[in-house]
Every structure is written in structure tokens, then in C-alpha cells.
Amino acid sequence: MNYWLFKSEPTTYGIDHLKKDGVTAWSGVRNYQARNFMRDDAKIGDLVLYYHSNTKIPGIVGLAKVISEPKPDLTQFDPTSDYFDPMATKANLRWQCVDLEYVETFKKIYSLEEIKENNKLKNLRILQKGNRLSITPVSKDEFCAIIKASREASS
DNA sequence: GCCAACGTTGGC
DNA sequence: GCCAACGTTGGC
Numbered sequence: 001m002n003y004w005l006f007k008s009e010p011t012t013y014g015i016d017h018l019k020k021d022g023v024t025a026w027s028g029v030r031n032y033q034a035r036n037f038m039r040d041d042a043k044i045g046d047l048v049l050y051y052h053s054n055t056k057i058p059g060i061v062g063l064a065k066v067i068s069e070p071k072p073d074l075t076q077f078d079p080t081s082d083y084f085d086p087m088a089t090k091a092n093l094r095w096q097c098v099d100l101e102y103v104e105t106f107k108k109i110y111s112l113e114e115i116k117e118n119n120k121l122k123n124l125r126i127l128q129k130g131n132r133l134s135i136t137p138v139s140k141d142e143f144c145a146i147i148k149a150s151r152e153a154s155s
Numbered sequence: 156g157c158c159a160a161c162g163t164t165g166g167c
Numbered sequence: 168g169c170c171a172a173c174g175t176t177g178g179c
Binding site: 009134 | 175176
Binding site for chain 2: 031032033129130131132
């Protein structure tokens with residue numbers, strides 16, 4: 001079982017959107033490294049920390065779960081989509097994604113500021129210089145530390 | 156809105 | 168295959 005951190009902009013598709021939809025295909029990723037994590041490493045049942053970026057208080061706002069095998073990201077074939085990729089064909093896929101299911105919203109955001117202050121999280125990928133990947137693996141220890149800290153913060 | 160860091164593109 | 172130019176990300 002693996003643990004992940006998925007970034008999303010709350011104005012584009014925040015955790016409230018996921019809560020409302022229940023399940024969503026994590027389409028629109030157009031970075032090969034991030035895609036490879038979904039295509040090659042994500043497994044059904046993996047837990048996902050849901051991170052809001054590009055917002056007033058960036059941080060982890062909740063939890064989601066991987067509930068599908070990798071599958072074609074359909075937006076690559078849709079000429080009306082922002083994520084349309086003219087180079088992609090059904091026979092020669094460029095982009096794959098997985099389905100995410102909503103699990104929970106934290107009572108209180110676990111902010112980037114707090115993440116930085118947590119000594120157990122100093123190796124977290126998103127804290128490393130210049131890391132802009134929208135999907136990054138998280139170790140079990142880091143995952144547990146974040147869950148624990150977010151529980152304490154909200155009690 | 157600024158800007159550092161990174162990824163991608165395309166000419167050569 | 169190099170690398171300059173450009174676009175994007177995302178914290179501040």
C-alpha cells in the first residue's frame with residue numbers, strides 16, 4: 001500500500017468538488033513524472049492526501065482513496081477540453097489517470113506553514129526546493145504524522 | 156503581481 | 168543532442 005499527496009487548486013477542483021461528486025477521474029495531469037506515478041505505482045486502496053495549492057492558505061485539507069486501475073484520461077481526446085492533446089490517439093495513449101473517491105475533509109486545514117514546522121515532515125517532497133510535481137509519493141511515517149497532527153489540530 | 160524553478164518546444 | 172526561449176507552477 002502506498003500513500004500520496006495530490007495537489008489541486010481549490011478554484012479548479014477542490015475537496016468540496018470531490019465531496020459532491022463522490023468519485024472523480026483525476027484527469028488533466030500533463031506532467032510525465034506525475035502521470036508515471038498514477039500509471040505505474042498507484043494501487044487500488046492507496047490513500048491520498050488532498051492538498052490545496054495556489055490559494056491563500058495552502059495545505060492539506062482532507063483524504064481521498066485510489067479506487068481504480070490506471071485508465072485513459074479522456075480529456076486528451078476532447079478538442080473542447082483545456083487538456084486536449086492533439087498528439088494522443090487511442091492506440092498511442094499519452095495520458096492515464098486513476099479514479100479517486102472522497103474519504104473525508106479535515107476539520108481544520110493542515111497548512112503548509114504547519115507542515116514546515118513539523119520535524120517529521122522535513123523530507124516531504126513538496127517541501128524540497130523547486131518541487132512543483134502535482135502528484136508525489138509520501139512515506140507511511142509521513143502519512144501517519146500528518147494524520148496525527150491534523151487530528152490533534154482539530155480536537 | 157512578482158519571481159524562482161522547472162518542463163517543454165523547436166531550431167540548429 | 169544542445170540550448171535558448173517560452174510557458175507554467177505556486178508560494179509569497
